[in-house]
Amino acid sequence: MKELKKYSGETILLLSMNKLLHLIDDEFQSQNAAKCDLFIHLGFETIQYAILDKVRDELKALVEYELNAAWSPISLIEAIKSLPECEKEFKYPFNKIKISFDSYQFTFIPKELFTEGNVLEYSKFIENTDAADVLCKPIPAAKIQNIVKINSDLHLALKNIFGEALILSQANAFIQGISKYYLQSNEASFFIDIHGKHIQIAYFENSNLLFYNIFDCVNADELNYFILNCIETLGIDVQNCSVMLSGKVVKDDQSFQRVEKYFDAIQFTDSSLIVKHPEKFNEVLKHSYFPLISLDQCE
Incomplete structure (x- = not known):
C-alpha cells in the first residue's frame, strides 16, 4: 500500500494497483510512436491501455491495472501519475491519444434536436456534481450527442499529463464499436x-x-435482473434477437449462463475486426478489450 499524502487539506490513500495484463510488442520503440495511437480507459475497477500501429494496422501493446480500492478523482489522478508508463511510454510522441472514462453522469441529445449553444442547458439533465466540467462528444453511429460531466481536477490532470487528447465517456467507444461492426439493419441486437x-x-x-x-x-444474479428488466421494458422478442457479449465473460461462466437462460443466439465481440492481433496477443480473448480498442472508431 502506498503512503498517505495531503491534498487540499484532505488526507487521501493513494491506490496501489495489481498488474493484470502486460503485453508489449518487442519491436515497439519510442521512435515508432508517431505512427501509433494510444488508447486509455479509466474504469471503475481498472485502468487499461492499448497501442495501435496505424500503418501496419496491428496491436502493439495491451496493458491492464486493477484498482484495489474505491477511488476518488484525486486518488485516481495520483494512481495514473504513479504508473511507470507516465515516465516512459505515455511521454512518447503518439499520433493520437484517446481517453475514455466510466461515468454515470451523462445524457444523450438526438442530433436533430441538438443546438451547440445549449450544451450547459442540456447538462442540467445530469445529476448535479460539484466542480465538474461538461464535455459534449458526438456518437455519429447513433446520431446523438453525448453530454457528460467529468470531475474538473481529473479533467485538468488528464490534459496536463496527455496534452491534446480526445477525452470522452465509455458510451462513445462502446456504441461506435458495435455500430460499426455488428449491426444488421433487419434484426434486433442486444449488447452486454x-x-x-x-x-x-x-x-x-x-x-x-x-x-x-x-x-x-x-454478480450474476444482478445481471439476470437487468437482462430480464430490459426484456420486459423494451419488449424484446428473445427468439428473434441476437446477443453480443464483451468484457470479463467467458462461455459457460455464471454470467454467460444467465444470458443463455433467455437467448439462444449468443456470440462474443471480436476486437481483431478493428485491428490485427499479432501472435503475442493470442492469449487474450478478443472480446475482453473490445470497448477499449473501439476507441479507434471515435473522433
Missing part, C-alpha cells in the same frame, strides 16, 4: 459489456439505438 462491478447494455432495432445505460452489477 460485463465487468467486475458494472455492466453496459445497448439495444438496437433496425440499426437504431433504442436503449443504452451503465449499471452497478456485482
Whole structure:
C-alpha cells in the first residue's frame, strides 16, 4: 500500500494497483510512436491501455491495472501519475491519444434536436456534481450527442499529463464499436459489456439505438435482473434477437449462463475486426478489450 499524502487539506490513500495484463510488442520503440495511437480507459475497477500501429494496422501493446480500492478523482489522478508508463511510454510522441472514462453522469441529445449553444442547458439533465466540467462528444453511429460531466481536477490532470487528447465517456467507444461492426439493419441486437462491478447494455432495432445505460452489477444474479428488466421494458422478442457479449465473460461462466437462460443466439465481440492481433496477443480473448480498442472508431 502506498503512503498517505495531503491534498487540499484532505488526507487521501493513494491506490496501489495489481498488474493484470502486460503485453508489449518487442519491436515497439519510442521512435515508432508517431505512427501509433494510444488508447486509455479509466474504469471503475481498472485502468487499461492499448497501442495501435496505424500503418501496419496491428496491436502493439495491451496493458491492464486493477484498482484495489474505491477511488476518488484525486486518488485516481495520483494512481495514473504513479504508473511507470507516465515516465516512459505515455511521454512518447503518439499520433493520437484517446481517453475514455466510466461515468454515470451523462445524457444523450438526438442530433436533430441538438443546438451547440445549449450544451450547459442540456447538462442540467445530469445529476448535479460539484466542480465538474461538461464535455459534449458526438456518437455519429447513433446520431446523438453525448453530454457528460467529468470531475474538473481529473479533467485538468488528464490534459496536463496527455496534452491534446480526445477525452470522452465509455458510451462513445462502446456504441461506435458495435455500430460499426455488428449491426444488421433487419434484426434486433442486444449488447452486454460485463465487468467486475458494472455492466453496459445497448439495444438496437433496425440499426437504431433504442436503449443504452451503465449499471452497478456485482454478480450474476444482478445481471439476470437487468437482462430480464430490459426484456420486459423494451419488449424484446428473445427468439428473434441476437446477443453480443464483451468484457470479463467467458462461455459457460455464471454470467454467460444467465444470458443463455433467455437467448439462444449468443456470440462474443471480436476486437481483431478493428485491428490485427499479432501472435503475442493470442492469449487474450478478443472480446475482453473490445470497448477499449473501439476507441479507434471515435473522433
